[in-house]
Amino acid sequence: QKEVEQNSGPLSVPEGAIASLNCTYSDRGSQSFFWYRQYSGKSPELIMSIYSNGDKEDGRFTAQLNKASQYVSLLIRDSQPSDSATYLCAVKGDSSYKLIFGSGTRLLVRP
Amino acid sequence: DAMVIQNPRYQVTQFGKPVTLSCSQTLNHNVMYWYQQKSSQAPKLLFHYYDKDFNNEADTPDNFQSRRPNTSFCFLDIRSPGLGDAAMYLCATSRETEAGGGETQYFGPGTRLLVL
Numbered sequence: 678q679k680e681v682e683q684n685s686g687p688l689s690v691p692e693g694a695i696a697s698l699n700c701t702y703s704d705r706g707s708q709s710f711f712w713y714r715q716y717s718g719k720s721p722e723l724i725m726s727i728y729s730n731g732d733k734e735d736g737r738f739t740a741q742l743n744k745a746s747q748y749v750s751l752l753i754r755d756s757q758p759s760d761s762a763t764y765l766c767a768v769k770g771d772s773s774y775k776l777i778f779g780s781g782t783r784l785l786v787r788p
Numbered sequence: 789d790a791m792v793i794q795n796p797r798y799q800v801t802q803f804g805k806p807v808t809l810s811c812s813q814t815l816n817h818n819v820m821y822w823y824q825q826k827s828s829q830a831p832k833l834l835f836h837y838y839d840k841d842f843n844n845e846a847d848t849p850d851n852f853q854s855r856r857p858n859t860s861f862c863f864l865d866i867r868s869p870g871l872g873d874a875a876m877y878l879c880a881t882s883r884e885t886e887a888g889g890g891e892t893q894y895f896g897p898g899t900r901l902l903v904l
Contacts, residue, residue: 685828711892720878720898721831765830767893774819774838774884776893778830 679704681768683779691787696753698782700766703747709769710742712751715781716762724764725751756786791815792896794879800902801869809864809899811879820862821893822854823878831878837862838884866901874903 680703690696698712709728713721727733727740727749739752749768753760763781770777792813801807811820818839823831835844837856851873853865866873879896 713895718876718900720876720895723892723894726892774882774891775833775836780828780830 679768679770679777681766681777681779683764683766683782685780686783687785688782689785689787690756692756692758694756694786696756696760696784696786698751698753698764698766698784700749700751700768700779701747702749702766702768702777704768704770704777705744705747707744707747707768707770710740710749711767711769711776712738712740712749713765713767714760714762715765721765753784756784758786758788760784761786792879792881792894794877794896794899796899797897798900798902800904801866802904803870804868807866807869807901809866809877809879809901811862811864811896812860813879813881813896814860815881815883815894816859817881817883817894818859819882819884820856821880821882822852822862822864823880824873825876825878825898834864869901869903871903874901876900 682701712724715721725740727742733740737754741750765781766779767776821836822834825831834848855863876898880893882891882893
């Protein structure tokens with residue numbers, strides 16, 4: 678059973694702080710990794726994708742991937758109250774185009 | 789803008805009354821997915837179409853069916869909705885090839901289904 682694990686939270690950080698969201702996955706053959714943001718009552722919205730070990734930066738967001746440790750993270754710098762949402766980690770295996778989702782981490786950014 | 793559109797955004801139905809949810813896309817993606825998402829849970833894949841080929845997940849109840857009349861449209865039919873089927877239904881699309889790869893899935897806004 679391929680699994681993606683996330684801490685459900687809530688993760689509470691003050692405005693302006695760095696929020697660190699973590700995700701582990703069980704399928705060592707996984708090749709593609711995605712972070713989606715989901716506001717309450719809305720659909721998932723792609724934030725970042727990452728395919729290679731290391732860091733990938735896009736504005737205030739940085740995705741980090743460590744395939745040896747089967748670990749992917751999302752850092753949000755200068756967190757804003759508008760970043761308060763559930764963040765879903767999703768993983769694709771090397772032999773499938775289907776996404777395996779974690780259950781999400783709820784982030785609360787306190788003004 | 790290219791996008792994934794779902795209609796209706798909210799659907800109220802009665803217990804046992806068939807309901808159809810629709811999804812359309814202007815992205816010209818070859819794969820279309822239907823997910824069910826309940827509160828505080830991950831999206832659960834129900835089935836998907838790879839081009840015209842239908843792929844059902846093993847644990848998707850027979851109560852759920854799907855149609856894809858053309859590349860742009862896909863429908864989710866719930867033949868006899870039960871109270872447990874109340875959820876957000878998400879349509880997503882992606883462009884995939886036989887070689888596989890890391891193509892992104894793009895989600896529509898979802899349809900929230902309420903069963904009375």
